[in-house]
Amino acid sequence: MKIVADDKIPYIRGVFEPYADITYLPGKAITAKEVKEADALLVRTRTRCDAALLAGSSVRMVATATIGTDHIDLPWCAAHGIKVVSAPGCNAGGVLQWVAAALARTVGEASPAGLTLGIVGIGHVGSLVEQYASAWGFRVLRSDPPRETAEKLGPADGYVPLDELAAHSDIVTFHVPLHAEGPHPTVHLAGERFFSALKPGATLFNSSRGGVVDEEQLKRAMASDRCACRIDTWENEPAIDRRLLDAALSATPHIAGYSEQGKANASAAVVAAAAKHFGLPPEGWYPTGVTQVGRRPISWAEMRATITDYFDIDGQSRTLKAAPEQFETLREEYIFRQEYF
Incomplete structure (x- = not known):
C-alpha cells in the first residue's frame, strides 16, 4: 500500500516503512498528483482535503494529526467512501x-x-x-x-x-x-x-x-x-x-497545543487509525522517549511561580511581534514544550 504523509507530523518516520511505501511532503506540497495512487493520507491543517485534492484518487482514509477537521470536506469524503479520522483531545x-x-x-x-x-x-x-x-x-x-x-x-x-x-x-x-x-x-x-x-x-x-x-x-x-x-x-x-x-x-503563532505530549498523542492517533483500518502491525505504537503526563492538581500560586519555566508566553509573543512574516517558520520550527500538570 501507499501512504502520503505531511513531513511535519512528528515521530512517525520509520513506523510504516516496513509495511508500506510512504512519501513525506510539506503540507502545502501535497497535491492531487501526489495522492492519486495513495491509499492513505496523513495530514495537518495545512492540507485542504476536498474534491480538488482527492477526486479520482485511490485514497480511502484521511487521518489528520489535529483536533480540528475544518480543512477537510467531510460531506464530500463521506459521499465518496473516504474514512476521516482526527485526534480529538490530543493537545x-x-x-x-x-x-x-x-x-x-x-x-x-x-x-x-x-x-x-x-x-x-x-x-x-x-x-x-x-x-x-x-x-x-x-x-x-x-x-x-x-x-x-x-x-x-x-x-x-x-x-x-x-x-x-x-x-x-x-x-x-x-x-x-x-x-x-x-x-x-x-x-x-x-x-x-x-x-x-x-x-x-x-x-x-x-x-x-x-x-x-x-x-x-x-x-x-x-x-x-x-x-x-x-x-x-x-x-x-x-x-x-x-x-x-x-x-x-x-x-503566539498557533502553538497553544504544541507540547511534546500533545504532538505524540496526535501522531499515535493517526498511526493507530491507519494501522487499524488497513490491518497493519503498529496499531499500539507510541513514540519512544516521550513521557506521558497525567493530570495533577496544582495551586494557583505554584502555577504562577512555575509556568514561565515551561512556557514563556511573553517571550513567544515578542518573537512573533518582531517578525510576523515568519509565522509559518516559527510554528514549524517550534520546540515542543513539556507538560507538567
Missing part, C-alpha cells in the same frame, strides 16, 4: 498550559477569587480549563449550545447564553471547532453582537480557530478600550493583521 494539556500562562499574565498578582472566567466550548479542552480554573478560584460560566441541547443543560448547570456569558465575564476563552454551517455555526461567533454584550474591560483569549473571532469587530472593540486580547489563532493564517498583532497583549 488538551498543551492548550491548558497556554491558557494557564495567559491567565497568569492577565490576573497578575491579584487573586482569581472574584473574577469570572467565561469558557465557550466545553469539550476536551474547555472541560480541562474549567476543571483547573474552578480549582484556582475563578467563578466559571459555560456556553456550549451543542452540548446543552444534547444533554439538556441550562443555567442550573452553569450554562448560559453567549451574550450573558460575555456580559458577566472578566475573561472569555474560546475552545470551539470552526463550523461555517449546521445548527451551531462558529464562524465569527465572537462578532458584533458578542462585542456589544461584552463586559467593559474584559480580556478575550482565542486558542481555538482564527475564524471564530471577527477580527474587525475585535479591533473596533479594542480601539474603544472595551476589551483586550491574547491570541494564538488568527483569521487569515499565516497572514496576520498587523494592527491586531500590535495591540494584542499576547500573540
Whole structure:
C-alpha cells in the first residue's frame, strides 16, 4: 500500500516503512498528483482535503494529526467512501498550559477569587480549563449550545447564553471547532453582537480557530478600550493583521497545543487509525522517549511561580511581534514544550 504523509507530523518516520511505501511532503506540497495512487493520507491543517485534492484518487482514509477537521470536506469524503479520522483531545494539556500562562499574565498578582472566567466550548479542552480554573478560584460560566441541547443543560448547570456569558465575564476563552454551517455555526461567533454584550474591560483569549473571532469587530472593540486580547489563532493564517498583532497583549503563532505530549498523542492517533483500518502491525505504537503526563492538581500560586519555566508566553509573543512574516517558520520550527500538570 501507499501512504502520503505531511513531513511535519512528528515521530512517525520509520513506523510504516516496513509495511508500506510512504512519501513525506510539506503540507502545502501535497497535491492531487501526489495522492492519486495513495491509499492513505496523513495530514495537518495545512492540507485542504476536498474534491480538488482527492477526486479520482485511490485514497480511502484521511487521518489528520489535529483536533480540528475544518480543512477537510467531510460531506464530500463521506459521499465518496473516504474514512476521516482526527485526534480529538490530543493537545488538551498543551492548550491548558497556554491558557494557564495567559491567565497568569492577565490576573497578575491579584487573586482569581472574584473574577469570572467565561469558557465557550466545553469539550476536551474547555472541560480541562474549567476543571483547573474552578480549582484556582475563578467563578466559571459555560456556553456550549451543542452540548446543552444534547444533554439538556441550562443555567442550573452553569450554562448560559453567549451574550450573558460575555456580559458577566472578566475573561472569555474560546475552545470551539470552526463550523461555517449546521445548527451551531462558529464562524465569527465572537462578532458584533458578542462585542456589544461584552463586559467593559474584559480580556478575550482565542486558542481555538482564527475564524471564530471577527477580527474587525475585535479591533473596533479594542480601539474603544472595551476589551483586550491574547491570541494564538488568527483569521487569515499565516497572514496576520498587523494592527491586531500590535495591540494584542499576547500573540503566539498557533502553538497553544504544541507540547511534546500533545504532538505524540496526535501522531499515535493517526498511526493507530491507519494501522487499524488497513490491518497493519503498529496499531499500539507510541513514540519512544516521550513521557506521558497525567493530570495533577496544582495551586494557583505554584502555577504562577512555575509556568514561565515551561512556557514563556511573553517571550513567544515578542518573537512573533518582531517578525510576523515568519509565522509559518516559527510554528514549524517550534520546540515542543513539556507538560507538567
